[in-house]
Amino acid sequence: xxxxxxxxxxxxxxxxxxxxxxxxxxxxxxxxxxxxxxxxxxxxxxxxxxxxxxxxxxxxxxxxxxxxxxxxxxxxxxxxxxxxxxxxxxxxxxxxxxxxxxxxxxxxxxxxxxxxxxxxxxxxxxxxxxxxxxxxxxxxxxxxxxxxxxxxxxxxxxxxxxxxxxxxxxxxxxxxxxxxxxxxxxxxxxxxxxxxxxxxxxxxxxxxxxxxxxxxxxxxxxxxxxxxxxxxxxxxxxxxxxxxxxxxxxxxxxxxxxxxxxxxxxxxxxxxxxxxxxxxxxxxxxxxxxxxxxxxxxxx
Amino acid sequence: xxxxxxxxxxxxxxxxxxxxxxxxxxxxxxxxxxxxxxxxxxxxxxxxxxxxxxxxxxxxxxxxxxxxxxxxxxxxxxxxxxxxxxxxxxxxxxxxxxxxxxxxxxxxxxxxxxxxxxxxxxxxxxxxxxxxxxxxxxxxxxxxxxxxxxxxxxxxxxxxxxxxxxxxxxxxxxxxxxxxxxxxxxxxxxxxxxxxxxxxxxxxxxxxxxxxxxxxxxxxxxxxxxxxxxxxxxxxxxxxxxxxxxxxxxxxxxxxxxxxxxxxxxxxxxxxxxxxxxxxxxxxxxxxxxxxxxxxxxxxxxxxxxxxxxxxxxxxxxxxxxxxxxxxxxxxxxxxxxxxxxxxxxxxxxxxxxxxxxxxxxxxxxxxxxxxxxxxxxxxxxxxxxxxxxxxxxxxxxxxxxxxxxxxxxxxxxxxxxxxxxxxxxxxxxxxxxxxxxxxxxxxxxxxxxxxxxxxxxxxxxxxxxxxxxxx
Numbered sequence: 001x002x003x004x005x006x007x008x009x010x011x012x013x014x015x016x017x018x019x020x021x022x023x024x025x026x027x028x029x030x031x032x033x034x035x036x037x038x039x040x041x042x043x044x045x046x047x048x049x050x051x052x053x054x055x056x057x058x059x060x061x062x063x064x065x066x067x068x069x070x071x072x073x074x075x076x077x078x079x080x081x082x083x084x085x086x087x088x089x090x091x092x093x094x095x096x097x098x099x100x101x102x103x104x105x106x107x108x109x110x111x112x113x114x115x116x117x118x119x120x121x122x123x124x125x126x127x128x129x130x131x132x133x134x135x136x137x138x139x140x141x142x143x144x145x146x147x148x149x150x151x152x153x154x155x156x157x158x159x160x161x162x163x164x165x166x167x168x169x170x171x172x173x174x175x176x177x178x179x180x181x182x183x184x185x186x187x188x189x190x191x192x193x194x195x196x197x198x199x200x201x202x203x204x205x206x207x208x209x210x211x212x213x214x215x216x217x218x219x220x221x222x223x224x225x226x227x228x229x230x231x232x233x234x235x236x237x238x239x240x241x242x243x244x245x246x247x248x249x250x251x252x253x254x255x256x257x258x259x260x261x262x263x264x265x266x267x268x269x270x271x272x273x274x275x276x277x278x279x280x281x282x283x284x285x286x287x288x289x290x291x292x293x294x295x296x297x298x299x300x
Numbered sequence: 301x302x303x304x305x306x307x308x309x310x311x312x313x314x315x316x317x318x319x320x321x322x323x324x325x326x327x328x329x330x331x332x333x334x335x336x337x338x339x340x341x342x343x344x345x346x347x348x349x350x351x352x353x354x355x356x357x358x359x360x361x362x363x364x365x366x367x368x369x370x371x372x373x374x375x376x377x378x379x380x381x382x383x384x385x386x387x388x389x390x391x392x393x394x395x396x397x398x399x400x401x402x403x404x405x406x407x408x409x410x411x412x413x414x415x416x417x418x419x420x421x422x423x424x425x426x427x428x429x430x431x432x433x434x435x436x437x438x439x440x441x442x443x444x445x446x447x448x449x450x451x452x453x454x455x456x457x458x459x460x461x462x463x464x465x466x467x468x469x470x471x472x473x474x475x476x477x478x479x480x481x482x483x484x485x486x487x488x489x490x491x492x493x494x495x496x497x498x499x500x501x502x503x504x505x506x507x508x509x510x511x512x513x514x515x516x517x518x519x520x521x522x523x524x525x526x527x528x529x530x531x532x533x534x535x536x537x538x539x540x541x542x543x544x545x546x547x548x549x550x551x552x553x554x555x556x557x558x559x560x561x562x563x564x565x566x567x568x569x570x571x572x573x574x575x576x577x578x579x580x581x582x583x584x585x586x587x588x589x590x591x592x593x594x595x596x597x598x599x600x601x602x603x604x605x606x607x608x609x610x611x612x613x614x615x616x617x618x619x620x621x622x623x624x625x626x627x628x629x630x631x632x633x634x635x636x637x638x639x640x641x642x643x644x645x646x647x648x649x650x651x652x653x654x655x656x657x658x659x660x661x662x663x664x665x666x667x668x669x670x671x672x673x674x675x676x677x678x679x680x681x682x683x684x685x686x687x688x689x690x691x692x693x694x695x696x697x698x699x700x701x702x703x704x705x706x707x708x709x710x711x712x713x714x715x716x717x718x719x720x721x722x723x724x725x726x727x728x729x730x731x732x733x734x735x736x737x738x739x740x741x742x743x744x745x746x747x748x749x750x751x752x753x754x755x756x757x758x759x760x761x762x763x764x765x766x767x768x769x770x771x772x
Binding site: 080087096105107228232236243280 | 530
């Protein structure tokens with residue numbers, strides 16, 4: 001039982017990271033209907049910016065409180081990934097809006113290849129390990145919970161609350177939801193569609209940057225190729241939860257994290273990704289629009 | 301580099317002020333983007349700790365180049381494009397008979413050139429020098445042409461977005477590699493077997509996803525591709541895991557002679573003495589490469605031939621109808637299940653053929669050759685070529701894959717950037733950027749129009765803007 005709860009906690013930690021990335025996929029899909037393949041690499045860029053900021057901080061100051069360091073890393077990473085995602089949207093996706101469906105998908109895949117190789121060229125192909133930022137571990141009823149996991153949980157909950165408020169209670173969120181339902185109608189009613197889409201990309205990128213920072217803190221290592229696998233899993237999570245649905249993305253992320261850690265704990269660690277992908281396929285075959293997604297209505 | 305402000309505000313009279321302003325913005329933006337990545341580099345020091353290294357000069361050069369590029373683009377390229385657009389005459393309808401000899405026979409000429417290519421290379425570069433050119437540019441490009449033509453059946457004709465096509469390539473490759481090394485069967489028996497096996501997997505993977513559409517289909521096919529790769533990595537008893545399978549037998553010429561120098565059936569030993577002495581043939585690896593070239597050319601031509609013929613069959617028409625409107629298809633009584641499954645199976649079969657050929661050519665395979673990136677490259681070729689157009693896809697494969705191979709040859713860049721510069725590192729970076737640039741420049745691919753297969757009175761090329769996914 002203790003072992004099970006232990007794995008449950010590990011899975012939820014991993015799932016929060018997937019969930020944060022998945023929101024970016026699901027929002028972009030909801031608003032312009034494209035799979036933003038480069039989002040996983042935006043996550044990787046976020047982790048790299050956090051790494052470099054950490055190195056700057058540790059080179060310039062003798063010691064910085066961990067909380068302050070983490071906050072600075074997160075904020076700088078958010079700004080940088082927002083800048084990247086904003087630029088990518090302008091350069092690669094906006095000219096193709098209204099083109100046929102596969103065109104933005106191809107530019108997104110191209111951007112993903114370009115971004116990961118850009119980081120490989122400029123930062124080198126090797127893994128980048130950092131010394132552990134936080135190493136405290138607490139024992140509660142025989143279950144060990146590390147402070148890292150608590151930090152991830154707290155940050156995720158705080159961010160999701162802020163994010164929920166933004167989407168549901170502000171005029172920006174209303175504009176977003178309007179664009180999601182009908183872009184043309186929203187434009188007719190005076191919503192600045194281009195600006196709303198840009199802000200959607202920025203929000204998605206910020207969440208991915210936080211996920212990247214948490215990833216770096218949790219695993220203590222990052223490499224240029226680390227964008228792809230978490231990216232695909234996060235996208236899987238978004239689809240599993242019903243793409244376009246933000247609570248669905250979080251739910252899907254937590255589920256994928258749980259499946260992965262429970263599968264590696266009880267069956268085999270080699271096949272954990274196979275399990276995650278198989279469950280995705282099975283869920284979609286029986287629930288073609290995901291767990292919380294709206295069923296697609298065919299209009300003739 | 302970036303479209304900072306809306307380009308509709310450009311003025312026709314004096315674009316320089318606007319260009320300077322835009323260049324400044326581009327410089328600021330690129331400084332922001334590249335500060336952490338080009339300006340600072342995280343490297344390990346002697347004690348393996350990460351330290352930062354600054355490259356401010358490189359950063360300054362890159363930022364200046366971006367600004368300059370943006371200035372030139374706004375000041376000169378856009379006005380030039382506008383002028384050309386304004387002066388362009390309306391496109392005249394050209395009658396098939398009035399076209400020049402070259403235009404009318406362009407496909408025959410293209411095929412003739414492909415057949416003559418190794419002979420031309422042999423006569424200019426010699427036996428050993430030809431190896432690189434035939435192998436890297438001929439065989440490598442043709443493998444991708446064949447794969448893209450195979451995927452074109454699924455994506456371009458049937459309109460089913462498949463992001464896991466490389467799985468079938470892997471099935472074909474492992475089918476040949478395993479059966480060839482374990483049972484010593486010949487390539488000519490295993491080639492159809494690999495195709496059938498891949499087609500079988502196409503049906504197995506196609507069956508559950510029949511209900512899914514669009515992007516859901518895309519993500520499930522991606523997941524299947526990854527599952528197959530992960531199984532290949534982890535099922536070590538059979539596939540030997542990441543270490544891969546080596547010693548895959550070479551292809552023989554239908555069992556008549558082969559290309560192993562030590563074998564009694566080596567090509568030079570089997571050929572009549574008089575021919576060997578007449579041409580002064582020496583033992584060389586080039587014969588095998590040239591043989592492989594013609595083999596993959598024949599396989600690719602088979603793919604093209606089957607595709608062209610299938611488009612005229614009821615099943616091909618059903619694919620294209622399915623791509624344009626699934627509901628209309630169903631209401632006309634087309635069995636969408638069978639239509640989709642045949643598309644998956646036939647597309648997968650050609651992937652399997654290409655896979656078997658790939659395994660035989662490499663002599664060694666491991667799961668690293670079948671990553672998602674390969675699927676992405678093949679799909680990119682299909683879309684960049686203008687989906688559904690065979691010649692466009694061939695051009696796209698030549699540009700993208702040939703371009704990557706050319707970069708390998710650009711050793712003179714070392715003189716410009718210093719000895720530590722390795723052009724190979726930048727291959728995939730440039731490939732990704734090229735994908736974005738070509739797509740933004742020509743969203744419909746290289747060949748934007750296409751002859752219809754069914755017409756009322758006369759065939760007229762249809763602009764791709766009138767059709768949904770591809771154009772037919």
